[in-house]
Amino acid sequence: MFHWLEQRPFFFAVMLFATIAFAGIIEIIPDFAKASQPTVGTKPHTVLELAGRQVYIKDSCNACHSQLIRPFKSETDRYGMYSLSGEYAYDRPFLWGSKRTGPDLHRVGNYRTTEWHENHMLAPAEVVPGSIMPKYPHMFTNTADIATAYANANTQKSVFGVPYDKDGMTKLGSWEEAKAQALEDAKKVAADMKNQSVKDAVANGQVPEIVALIAYLNSLK
Amino acid sequence: MQSNAQLEYDYSVVKLFTFTTILFGIIGMLVGVILAFQLAFPELSNLAGEYGTFSRLRPIHTNGVAFGFTLSGIFATWYYVGQRVLKMSLKESKFLMTVAKLHFWLYFITILLAVVTLTLGITTSKEYAELEWPLDLLIVVWWVLWGVSMFGMIGMRRERTIYVSVWYYMSSFLAVAMLFLFNNMEVPTMFWANGAPSSAMHSISMYAGTNDALVQWWYGHNAVAFVFTTPIIAMIYYFLPKESGQNVFSYKLSVLAFWGLMFVYLWAGGHHLLYSTVPDWMQTMGSTMSVVLILPSWGSAINMLLTMKGEWGQLQTSPLIKFMIMASTFYMLSTIEGPIQAIKSVNAIAHFTDWIPGHVHDGTLGWVGFMVMAALFHMAPRIFKRELYSKKLMETQFWLQTVGIVLYFTSMWIAGITQGMMWRAYDEYGSLLYSFIDTVTVLHPYYTLRGIGGLFYLIGFLMFAYNIFRTATSGRVLDKEPANASPMAS
Numbered sequence: 001m002f003h004w005l006e007q008r009p010f011f012f013a014v015m016l017f018a019t020i021a022f023a024g025i026i027e028i029i030p031d032f033a034k035a036s037q038p039t040v041g042t043k044p045h046t047v048l049e050l051a052g053r054q055v056y057i058k059d060s061c062n063a064c065h066s067q068l069i070r071p072f073k074s075e076t077d078r079y080g081m082y083s084l085s086g087e088y089a090y091d092r093p094f095l096w097g098s099k100r101t102g103p104d105l106h107r108v109g110n111y112r113t114t115e116w117h118e119n120h121m122l123a124p125a126e127v128v129p130g131s132i133m134p135k136y137p138h139m140f141t142n143t144a145d146i147a148t149a150y151a152n153a154n155t156q157k158s159v160f161g162v163p164y165d166k167d168g169m170t171k172l173g174s175w176e177e178a179k180a181q182a183l184e185d186a187k188k189v190a191a192d193m194k195n196q197s198v199k200d201a202v203a204n205g206q207v208p209e210i211v212a213l214i215a216y217l218n219s220l221k
Numbered sequence: 222m223q224s225n226a227q228l229e230y231d232y233s234v235v236k237l238f239t240f241t242t243i244l245f246g247i248i249g250m251l252v253g254v255i256l257a258f259q260l261a262f263p264e265l266s267n268l269a270g271e272y273g274t275f276s277r278l279r280p281i282h283t284n285g286v287a288f289g290f291t292l293s294g295i296f297a298t299w300y301y302v303g304q305r306v307l308k309m310s311l312k313e314s315k316f317l318m319t320v321a322k323l324h325f326w327l328y329f330i331t332i333l334l335a336v337v338t339l340t341l342g343i344t345t346s347k348e349y350a351e352l353e354w355p356l357d358l359l360i361v362v363w364w365v366l367w368g369v370s371m372f373g374m375i376g377m378r379r380e381r382t383i384y385v386s387v388w389y390y391m392s393s394f395l396a397v398a399m400l401f402l403f404n405n406m407e408v409p410t411m412f413w414a415n416g417a418p419s420s421a422m423h424s425i426s427m428y429a430g431t432n433d434a435l436v437q438w439w440y441g442h443n444a445v446a447f448v449f450t451t452p453i454i455a456m457i458y459y460f461l462p463k464e465s466g467q468n469v470f471s472y473k474l475s476v477l478a479f480w481g482l483m484f485v486y487l488w489a490g491g492h493h494l495l496y497s498t499v500p501d502w503m504q505t506m507g508s509t510m511s512v513v514l515i516l517p518s519w520g521s522a523i524n525m526l527l528t529m530k531g532e533w534g535q536l537q538t539s540p541l542i543k544f545m546i547m548a549s550t551f552y553m554l555s556t557i558e559g560p561i562q563a564i565k566s567v568n569a570i571a572h573f574t575d576w577i578p579g580h581v582h583d584g585t586l587g588w589v590g591f592m593v594m595a596a597l598f599h600m601a602p603r604i605f606k607r608e609l610y611s612k613k614l615m616e617t618q619f620w621l622q623t624v625g626i627v628l629y630f631t632s633m634w635i636a637g638i639t640q641g642m643m644w645r646a647y648d649e650y651g652s653l654l655y656s657f658i659d660t661v662t663v664l665h666p667y668y669t670l671r672g673i674g675g676l677f678y679l680i681g682f683l684m685f686a687y688n689i690f691r692t693a694t695s696g697r698v699l700d701k702e703p704a705n706a707s708p709m710a711s
Contacts, residue, residue: 002476002480006383006388007382007383009376013372016388016392016395016483019480019483019484020392020395020399020483022484023488023510024403024439027491027506036429036430054423057344057345058342058344059277061276063280068497068498070496070497071496072645074644074645074646074647077653078644078653083497084498085499088429088430089429090429090430092433093345093346093347094431094433094434095346097573098493098573099574099575099577100573130658130662131658132263133263134263134266134275135267136271138271146417147417147418147419148410148420148423150414151411151417151420151423154410154413154414155408155425159408159413160429174415175414175415175417178417179417
């Protein structure tokens with residue numbers, strides 16, 4: 001049979017593709033049939049948090065930080081309750097990471113504060129002596145992309161039926177409403193910060209990346 | 222069987238891809254060395270503002286070496302090996318020649334755009350699938366062009382039976398097409414912006430959370446399979462017998478290893494997700510199939526080593542044979558190490574640590590890098606019709622890089638296992654013994670050693686680039702094509 005196939009590239013390619021595709025068909029399709037169910041209490045991210053999530057992605061925080069607590073005592077002691085599938089139901093893309101050059105962040109909102117993040121992102125080694133994390137001063141001057149975050153949320157709502165604007169869920173509304181809400185949320189974060197230029201920017205209706213990022217990190221619980 | 226003399230092969234596309242193999246190799250590896258030293262000396266992370274941090278550079282390194290260096294090497298060797306084993310010349314078809322050239326230029330533009338967008342932080346965050354949707358579309362175009370050229374060339378062949386190398390190239394084409402399409406299913410958000418001035422370069426994944434992770438690692442693991450494994454096996458099946466003048470040891474073993482690899486590899490992606498929230502049976506399948514994967518992997522490797530049976534003396538005389546045998550040896554090392562890491566209890570310690578990049582690099586530096594360079598060394602006298610410039614330089618490069626790889630993976634083994642054990646250590650009162658930062662500072666010496674290992678490899682690669690450049694420009698001109706062993710000046 002193999003000799004026969006090796007002289008007929010078309011059938012060879014067909015056989016080959018079937019062999020390669022087999023595992024994917026068996027493994028992936030059943031899991032997709034039952035879409036991942038959100039855990040009770042999981043809400044979609046606010047626009048400000050999504051903008052912060054985009055900052056997290058832009059600077060590839062996931063290259064060094066995981067968001068997946070494995071069910072071991074040594075991990076739950078260090079990071080909190082192990083991760084559940086339903087907690088990720090609204091995560092597009094997922095941000096589990098594959099390497100812990102730094103610690104896991106899946107529940108970082110439980111044990112770090114806005115003030116801690118502000119100091120840490122500016123000079124990690126001053127907050128954690130011996131830290132090898134880069135400094136991220138540019139997050140204090142770059143402006144977060146609230147418009148794209150809104151488009152992101154609205155795509156999730158329109159295309160994937162993520163329950164924005166549903167009872168007890170995160171409010172999205174129109175672009176104007178969402179923008180005003182994001183600024184409102186940003187003011188709350190900025191109130192706990194000490195950097196004057198960040199405070200001024202927020203007062204002027206701008207959202208620096210650091211504010212959005214901290215809002216996102218604080219939401220990880 | 223026709224003689225080669227009747228056909229004049231066209232190497233213009235081969236030369237273009239050879240050039241990009243070297244160019245992207247230098248860029249990708251240089252960024253890699255910078256990253257390695259940034260972990261040892263973090264102040265290096267802040268020399269170029271937001272564009273020079275470890276996190277921003279890391280995708281440039283992975284994409285640069287995987288899709289810049291390795292893919293270029295794959296395409297260069299395909300257009301060389303393809304013409305020869307199929308007994309056809311690109312000169313015979315204007316259409317296929319145009320397709321091949323277009324394939325190259327679109328590919329080249331994509332990689333340049335990839336460097337620019339990743340530097341700017343435009344990324345989807347999914348590993349090895351970081352490029353945003355417009356670039357993904359561009360990739361689909363030239364991937365299809367590669368397929369057209371491949372099946373076009375196969376259609377024109379004079380050799381009835383298709384050779385093992387072609388099976389493997391074909392598998393890369395088909396599998397990557399499938400994996401890439403499914404993993405990069407993404408929705409550009411600009412179409413649902415509802416009036417907000419959003420970015421055109423942003424998209425979100427079609428899958429959420431655990432499902433996204435599952436598709437990502439089905440892709441991520443098998444991108445390794447079909448970019449770093451199968452096309453490299455395609456190369457060794459052609460270049461080792463050619464260079465050594467030996468027949469492949471066993472046809473049966475080739476068949477068994479090929480179909481075995483094709484069936485088993487795709488299952489193994491689950492080993493990236495052990496103890497995660499994907500269903501348990503998939504994790505178990507991932508573990509089990511990873512162990513089974515030893516058989517077809519070692520099948521190919523042993524087939525290659527036994528091809529040298531009775532001819533081991535060539536190792537002493539030819540640095541080119543040395544590169545290929547060392548590549549095959551590293552392939553065996555890395556394909557036994559992977560399954561070990563995929564065992565659940567080992568993975569509990571190894572996952573998230575530096576043992577993983579250690580494993581990746583004994584595969585990529587030792588197996589992929591050595592084999593691609595060996596292929597280019599073998600092709601150079603034939604495409605430039607000149608003798609290889611310097612055998613001595615090849616020898617020096619071989620040893621420098623081998624030492625570099627050994628430094629790299631040994632330091633990462635120690636670093637990974639040390640860190641994995643420290644994360645789970647408890648004191649006698651039942652409290653965690655180490656804070657996280659303790660498990661970072663302890664790695665400094667290993668990170669430094671790894672950087673030095675990487676630097677050795679990079680210097681070796683620059684020697685390689687210089688050697689090929691001098692071969693092309695000032696090697697002694699050959700009047701006829703060498704049959705087997707590549708001629709090289711001392």
